[in-house]
Amino acid sequence: xxxxxxxxxxxxxxxxxxxxxxxxxxxxxxxxWANMVGPFGGxxxxxxxxxxxxxxELHGDPLALTLNYxxxxxxxEFEIEVLPTRTNRSNQHWWLEMRQGDQVVTTATAITxxxxxxxxxxxxxPPGVPAPEDLTPAAADRGxxxxxxxxxxxxxxxxxxxxxxxTSPDSTxxxxxxxxxxxxxxxxxxxxxxxxxxxxxxxxxxxxxxxxTVTLTxxxxxxxxxxxxxxxxxxxxxxxxxxxHGNYHDESARLWSRDGTLLATSHQLMYFKS
Amino acid sequence: xxxxxxxxxxxxxxxxxxxxxxxxxxxxxxxxWANMVGPFGGxxxxxxxxxxxxxxELHGDPLALTLNYxxxxxxxEFEIEVLPTRTNRSNQHWWLEMRQGDQVVTTATAITxxxxxxxxxxxxxPPGVPAPEDLTPAAADRGxxxxxxxxxxxxxxxxxxxxxxxTSPDSTxxxxxxxxxxxxxxxxxxxxxxxxxxxxxxxxxxxxxxxxTVTLTxxxxxxxxxxxxxxxxxxxxxxxxxxxHGNYHDESARLWSRDGTLLATSHQLMYFKS
Numbered sequence: 001x002x003x004x005x006x007x008x009x010x011x012x013x014x015x016x017x018x019x020x021x022x023x024x025x026x027x028x029x030x031x032x033w034a035n036m037v038g039p040f041g042g043x044x045x046x047x048x049x050x051x052x053x054x055x056x057e058l059h060g061d062p063l064a065l066t067l068n069y070x071x072x073x074x075x076x077e078f079e080i081e082v083l084p085t086r087t088n089r090s091n092q093h094w095w096l097e098m099r100q101g102d103q104v105v106t107t108a109t110a111i112t113x114x115x116x117x118x119x120x121x122x123x124x125x126p127p128g129v130p131a132p133e134d135l136t137p138a139a140a141d142r143g144x145x146x147x148x149x150x151x152x153x154x155x156x157x158x159x160x161x162x163x164x165x166x167t168s169p170d171s172t173x174x175x176x177x178x179x180x181x182x183x184x185x186x187x188x189x190x191x192x193x194x195x196x197x198x199x200x201x202x203x204x205x206x207x208x209x210x211x212x213t214v215t216l217t218x219x220x221x222x223x224x225x226x227x228x229x230x231x232x233x234x235x236x237x238x239x240x241x242x243x244x245h246g247n248y249h250d251e252s253a254r255l256w257s258r259d260g261t262l263l264a265t266s267h268q269l270m271y272f273k274s
Numbered sequence: 275x276x277x278x279x280x281x282x283x284x285x286x287x288x289x290x291x292x293x294x295x296x297x298x299x300x301x302x303x304x305x306x307w308a309n310m311v312g313p314f315g316g317x318x319x320x321x322x323x324x325x326x327x328x329x330x331e332l333h334g335d336p337l338a339l340t341l342n343y344x345x346x347x348x349x350x351e352f353e354i355e356v357l358p359t360r361t362n363r364s365n366q367h368w369w370l371e372m373r374q375g376d377q378v379v380t381t382a383t384a385i386t387x388x389x390x391x392x393x394x395x396x397x398x399x400p401p402g403v404p405a406p407e408d409l410t411p412a413a414a415d416r417g418x419x420x421x422x423x424x425x426x427x428x429x430x431x432x433x434x435x436x437x438x439x440x441t442s443p444d445s446t447x448x449x450x451x452x453x454x455x456x457x458x459x460x461x462x463x464x465x466x467x468x469x470x471x472x473x474x475x476x477x478x479x480x481x482x483x484x485x486x487t488v489t490l491t492x493x494x495x496x497x498x499x500x501x502x503x504x505x506x507x508x509x510x511x512x513x514x515x516x517x518x519h520g521n522y523h524d525e526s527a528r529l530w531s532r533d534g535t536l537l538a539t540s541h542q543l544m545y546f547k548s
């Protein structure tokens with residue numbers, strides 16, 4: 001374990017929200033999480049989730065989140081309208097909209113749920129990989145700031161092959177990831193990590209191309225206690241695409257704890273031009 | 275090819291909508307698609323998509339749809355509010371809410387998009403399977419009406435093993451499916467098919483248990499012309515779960531054309547009790 005947990009962690013700064021009304025919160029983008037244009041999409045997703053977690057009527061823990069990136073988020077202030085659309089005994093449905101001025105920049109729906117013990121089984125386990133301690137941390141320098149907030153250790157499909165111009169017959173990247181400086185894992189951090197993989201098109205084509213996420217769905221398959229149990233340890237992520245066609249390709253990711261607990265899956269569609 | 279295309283197809287009846295305002299349509303459930311409680315979730319998803327397809331401001335073809343089943347849809351009338359939240363040059367973002375009386379029963383977001391030719395590749399091809407003509411149609415009798423609208427031909431993970439009380443170490447079901455009577459494939463029919471797999475928990479446990487979809491995300495990886503090219507042919511679907519835990523499990527499905535074109539993926543979370 002390197003470093004220590006800082007209370008003013010950049011992730012907590014990025015998702016900091018101020019209440020502006022019963023169903024309205026306000027925040028602002030944080031420079032440390034800047035992407036090529038606007039903030040890293042993972043922090044936008046995490047911020048939307050945070051708006052739910054801080055809502056006074058919250059019932060249950062995050063179960064599913066779908067983010068639609070409607071337009072670029074500009075640096076600066078934003079407001080989020082966050083509304084429970086229906087509250088049932090065992091779950092709650094949410095609708096959210098992030099706005100800047102009169103522009104809708106992001107929409108989302110989510111479900112929070114109470115979880116009880118049931119028959120339990122993980123059918124898709126992690127691939128066999130070296131321990132993160134036996135791998136070299138990836139160089140953070142990608143021309144974007146947000147990657148500095150992660151310690152990423154590539155197992156396969158490293159960004160380096162893109163930098164070296166190597167095409168790849170397979171779009172899979174498998175990597176260990178944790179926040180840097182370390183921060184205990186929670187739903188917010190896990191949400192951001194679900195969007196931390198570089199575009200699969202880069203890996204296949206061996207070069208960066210114009211690309212951006214248009215929609216991201218996260219399924220939280222672990223309970224809150226399982227997520228909290230990770231502390232500041234590395235998480236193993238593996239992502240691949242099914243199909244690239246007509247300006248869009250998908251990406252499916254799975255994120256496991258070191259002991260093989262499947263914490264979440266994420267499925268997204270990316271726009272690309274090539 | 276058996277039967278012929280009937281203009282009064284039950285699927286078209288299920289998704290029939292009447293305009294009630296600029297962003298409001300009305301419809302009613304159709305008895306032929308009845309599930310245990312209310313209508314088959316696939317027709318609810320297809321009906322929500324239809325509300326977008328019939329909107330006067332529609333821009334592009336379906337790219338992504340996320341449905342949240344907030345509560346049971348009762349037999350009878352419903353209204354759908356359908357709103358373009360942002361229209362960009364190459365895509366459009368949608369928000370939808372299905373209501374019955376003062377109850378929100380389903381919410382959704384969707385993206386429609388213009389597609390242009392780009393580098394194209396399918397990375398995840400279909401499993402090797404027998405032709406549908408070499409397989410026996412599954413018995414439609416499952417105690418629910420909606421399955422009568424499909425000709426399903428199981429390759430692996432057939433419902434029969436559940437009926438025989440056999441547990442399974444793997445949650446995969448692979449099957450051929452088409453509408454019956456035959457109906458040319460379009461986004462509406464494909465959407466309903468994405469939800470046509472019986473719950474993975476049944477297959478694992480070898481018995482039916484209380485289970486229901488709470489959220490469903492469909493990514494349309496094929497363009498409209500590829501979907502139309504299927505005509506009334508069988509589609510190959512394969513579905514599996516990653517994890518069952520704490521009242522919920524996921525399901526990821528892939529749907530290919532007979533010639534191996536990946537038409538769509540769907541990812542859902544199901545509530546279960548066991």
